[in-house]
Amino acid sequence: MSHPTLFYYPRPRVDIAEVPAVSHAGAVLLTETIHATGLAASLREALTPWTKPLAEHHASKVLLDLAMTLAVGGEVARDTDLLRCEPGLFGDVASTPTISRMLTTLAEDTPAVIEAISTARRTARERAWALAGNASPAEGVSAKDPLVIDLDATLINVHSEKEQAAPTFKRGFGYHPLCAFLDHGQTGTGEPLAIHLRPGNAGSNTAADHISVTREALAQLPPGLLFSGGRGSKKILIRTDGAGGTKDFIQWLNTRRLAYSVGFSLPANTPDLLKRIDEAKAWTPAYDGDDDGLRDGAFVAELTGLLDLSGWPEGMRVIVRKERPHPGAQLRITDHEGMRITAFATNAPRGQLPVLELRHRRRARCEDRIRNAKDMGLLKFPLQSFAQNQLWCQVVHLASELVAWMQTIAFTSDDARKWEPKRLRARLFEVPATLVRRCRHKVLHLAQHAPEAVRVLSGVNRLRTAVAQT
Numbered sequence: 001m002s003h004p005t006l007f008y009y010p011r012p013r014v015d016i017a018e019v020p021a022v023s024h025a026g027a028v029l030l031t032e033t034i035h036a037t038g039l040a041a042s043l044r045e046a047l048t049p050w051t052k053p054l055a056e057h058h059a060s061k062v063l064l065d066l067a068m069t070l071a072v073g074g075e076v077a078r079d080t081d082l083l084r085c086e087p088g089l090f091g092d093v094a095s096t097p098t099i100s101r102m103l104t105t106l107a108e109d110t111p112a113v114i115e116a117i118s119t120a121r122r123t124a125r126e127r128a129w130a131l132a133g134n135a136s137p138a139e140g141v142s143a144k145d146p147l148v149i150d151l152d153a154t155l156i157n158v159h160s161e162k163e164q165a166a167p168t169f170k171r172g173f174g175y176h177p178l179c180a181f182l183d184h185g186q187t188g189t190g191e192p193l194a195i196h197l198r199p200g201n202a203g204s205n206t207a208a209d210h211i212s213v214t215r216e217a218l219a220q221l222p223p224g225l226l227f228s229g230g231r232g233s234k235k236i237l238i239r240t241d242g243a244g245g246t247k248d249f250i251q252w253l254n255t256r257r258l259a260y261s262v263g264f265s266l267p268a269n270t271p272d273l274l275k276r277i278d279e280a281k282a283w284t285p286a287y288d289g290d291d292d293g294l295r296d297g298a299f300v301a302e303l304t305g306l307l308d309l310s311g312w313p314e315g316m317r318v319i320v321r322k323e324r325p326h327p328g329a330q331l332r333i334t335d336h337e338g339m340r341i342t343a344f345a346t347n348a349p350r351g352q353l354p355v356l357e358l359r360h361r362r363r364a365r366c367e368d369r370i371r372n373a374k375d376m377g378l379l380k381f382p383l384q385s386f387a388q389n390q391l392w393c394q395v396v397h398l399a400s401e402l403v404a405w406m407q408t409i410a411f412t413s414d415d416a417r418k419w420e421p422k423r424l425r426a427r428l429f430e431v432p433a434t435l436v437r438r439c440r441h442k443v444l445h446l447a448q449h450a451p452e453a454v455r456v457l458s459g460v461n462r463l464r465t466a467v468a469q470t
Contacts, residue, residue, distance in 0.1 A: 025433030
């Protein structure tokens with residue numbers, strides 16, 4: 001018995017023709033961000049020493065093209081053909097062999113090149129924050145409402161023999177980068193400040209690495225904005241998990257006069273200490289992370305006076321939290337009487353315990369930042385040498401920052417301010433369009449039927465207006 005053929009979708013005739021259609025037309029938001037922040041000019045000035053005088057492709061354009069490729073969904077250098085096929089939107093894009101040779105050249109002088117790129121990024125960041133106005137991450141910061149820098153490490157597995165790749169503690173093989181991200185809070189995403197590439201067997205709680213990546217992160221903040229005389233400020237909060245809870249790192253933060261909220265490992269006699277808190281009825285209900293209401297089954301208390309903190313910085317407080325685990329969660333050896341126990345150290349001199357604990361718990365947003373960075377190149381290290389992969393981290397920086405700055409300036413009060421890369425690509429960057437010439441000018445016609453065409457146009461106009469007003 002035959003069944004009738006069903007066609008749920010149209011079946012047009014398919015061929016290939018020369019048409020003025022443009023793919024990834026919404027990426028004009030990113031090219032406008034490069035123009036608005038002056039990133040191209042800053043990067044060109046910084047990388048001129050590594051570009052031959054008669055070179056057809058400047059090192060700065062090569063790196064920006066790689067960053068743009070990662071932002072729109074590419075993964076490796078050869079994916080730059082996504083841009084190369086659209087010269088009317090992205091200009092001349094170097095071939096894959098040319099890109100490879102340029103990366104090899106830059107890798108021969110990696111420390112100096114990274115320093116040059118970092119200088120250009122810092123200059124562009126200062127410009128981006130100025131254009132953002134009241135939406136700038138630095139707007140209204142104070143000791144009570146500090147600028148938050150989150151530190152966290154992640155494991156990246158590789159599937160071939162790459163220089164300094166090594167076995168990881170989770171039985172993988174690859175790298176163990178330590179990252180620093182600026183948190184934009186609940187109304188936004190964040191931007192990377194430093195990605196410190198390390199071998200896969202690098203220690204999780206190495207104080208020297210935490211100090212190094214924090215220095216790099218602080219150096220990315222606009223000069224003169226939060227520092228005076230080269231010293232730190234309690235307007236900057238360094239937040240990390242228990243891997244940063246070492247005496248050397250916390251002491252370094254203390255001597256730099258930085259605020260901190262760092263995971264803390266409790267001693268073996270913690271059950272006895274918790275019983276004393278129980279007897280004193282010193283537990284306070286914890287806040288929920290979403291609406292700041294009370295969190296069912298979660299409590300916080302101060303443990304500072306019950307601990308031997310000799311050798312730790314003066315003024316350090318330890319706050320402990322207990323919570324009933326979610327159904328099905330396995331208890332850990334550090335849990336007590338069916339309650340999950342965690343703690344953190346802070347130098348906040350005052351503040352309600354639930355407020356300080358909630359502020360520390362929001363460090364979990366850093367995991368989202370790392371996931372987004374992996375979606376823009378950090379998940380794969382396509383190059384062979386360690387120096388080249390350090391440069392790849394710089395490209396990931398540029399891609400992630402372009403997206404973050406674009407959202408901060410163009411979508412200040414828009415839902416797109418919080419969209420992650422996957423949604424940005426599907427809704428904004430891949431808006432269809434045609435590119436035509438009119439009166440000796442190029443005009444990009446966004447498709448009127450595209451759901452987010454108006455949002456893209458509004459974002460482009462905001463970027464251009466912000467530049468015109470400065």
